[in-house]
Amino acid sequence: MSSQDQELWSKLTIRSFDPVGDLDDFMVWASDERVPKYCFWDAVKSKEEAVEYINQNVINHPYYKVICLNNRAIGVISLQFNGGNDRCRCGVGYALGSRYWGKGIAAWAVKTLVSTTFEERPELERIEAFVDVENIGSMKVLEKVGFTREGVLRKYFIVKRRTRDMVLFSFLRTDIPQRGRG
Ligand SMILES: CC(C)(COP(=O)(O)OP(=O)(O)OC[C@H]1O[C@@H](n2cnc3c(N)ncnc32)[C@H](O)[C@@H]1OP(=O)(O)O)[C@@H](O)C(=O)NCCC(=O)NCCS
Numbered sequence: 001m002s003s004q005d006q007e008l009w010s011k012l013t014i015r016s017f018d019p020v021g022d023l024d025d026f027m028v029w030a031s032d033e034r035v036p037k038y039c040f041w042d043a044v045k046s047k048e049e050a051v052e053y054i055n056q057n058v059i060n061h062p063y064y065k066v067i068c069l070n071n072r073a074i075g076v077i078s079l080q081f082n083g084g085n086d087r088c089r090c091g092v093g094y095a096l097g098s099r100y101w102g103k104g105i106a107a108w109a110v111k112t113l114v115s116t117t118f119e120e121r122p123e124l125e126r127i128e129a130f131v132d133v134e135n136i137g138s139m140k141v142l143e144k145v146g147f148t149r150e151g152v153l154r155k156y157f158i159v160k161r162r163t164r165d166m167v168l169f170s171f172l173r174t175d176i177p178q179r180g181r182g
Contacts, residue, residue, distance in 0.1 A: 005104070012108060013068045014077060019054050022066060025073040026050060029097040038132040039095065040159060067096065067109045074100050077109045079117065079127075089126040089170075090117070094141075101137065107144040114145065118173050125173050130166040132159065142169045146177075 017026075027050055029035050033043045041057075044050045058064050062081060066073035075096035082089060092113065094106055114127055131138045133152060143149070147169040156166040 008069075008103065008105075009108060011070050012105065013071065014065050014109060014112060015068060015071075017058060017064055017066045017073070017076070019051075019059060022073040023047065023050065023054075025066075026054070029075055029095060032098055034098050035095050038135040038138070038159065039093075040157075042160075065113075067094075067105065069100070069105075075105070075109070077113055079113070081121075087123055089128055090121075090124060092127055092129050094138075104144075106138075106141045110141060111145045114171055115176065118176060126170050128168065128170045130157065130168055133165045133167055139167060139169070142171075145171065146175055147171045148175070 027044070027047060030044045030050055030053070036043055041053070044053055061078060063079040065077050067075040067077055075094065077092070077094040080091040080093070081087070092110060094109060096106055117127065118124060129138075129142055129147065130153070131142065139149070148171070150168045150170055153166045153168055155163045157164050
């Protein structure tokens with residue numbers, strides 16, 4: 001790891017979203033059309049729309065965190081937990097402001113969350129992600145972290161009025177690298 005990388009990592013954190021204090025930073029990525037290209041949500045066009053989105057989708061979300069650089073929110077990472085017979089797995093989703101793409105930040109955030117989530121949730125055995133077949137950057141993120149590409153789910157989700165093929169990725173608790181015995 002270069003010293004430049006180390007400097008970047010030391011400034012990155014993941015924390016809870018503050019609906020008031022993070023609103024302006026939220027607007028930066030949430031209003032950029034390029035960010036939700038492969039996501040269910042649409043870019044917001046005003047602060048009012050952002051507040052409405054936050055009230056409807058974020059405030060009561062069980063696990064919606066922001067990725068921060070120097071404590072300023074530059075993106076989001078969220079987990080969707082399941083109940084009942086599906087409680088062994090959860091889904092992960094993430095997005096970053098476009099000026100921060102290509103620096104390894106999403107891979108850092110997913111790796112960090114994977115390890116803390118398995119520690120915090122003993123019942124969890126699997127974290128999974130569904131990625132649009134055209135979203136190469138997102139697939140690279142998951143591959144870098146060590147997720148396994150399980151296959152393509154054809155015509156699986158409707159995203160922005162188009163029915164999309166999705167690649168399913170997973171990371172199991174048993175995929176966590178074991179520390180050497182010393
Ligand atoms: C997907 C996303 C989170 C990746 O974030 P990031 O911080 O740029 O990711 P990383 O830098 O950790 O890794 C991305 C890798 O993919 C590569 N990449 C990105 N777009 C690519 C493309 N279109 N074709 C080929 N490679 C691409 C980058 O060069 C990088 O590779 P490298 O590590 O070998 O240099 C970011 O682009 C984003 O927020 N996109 C919009 C939201 C989104 O699609 N979220 C995922 C929904 S499943």
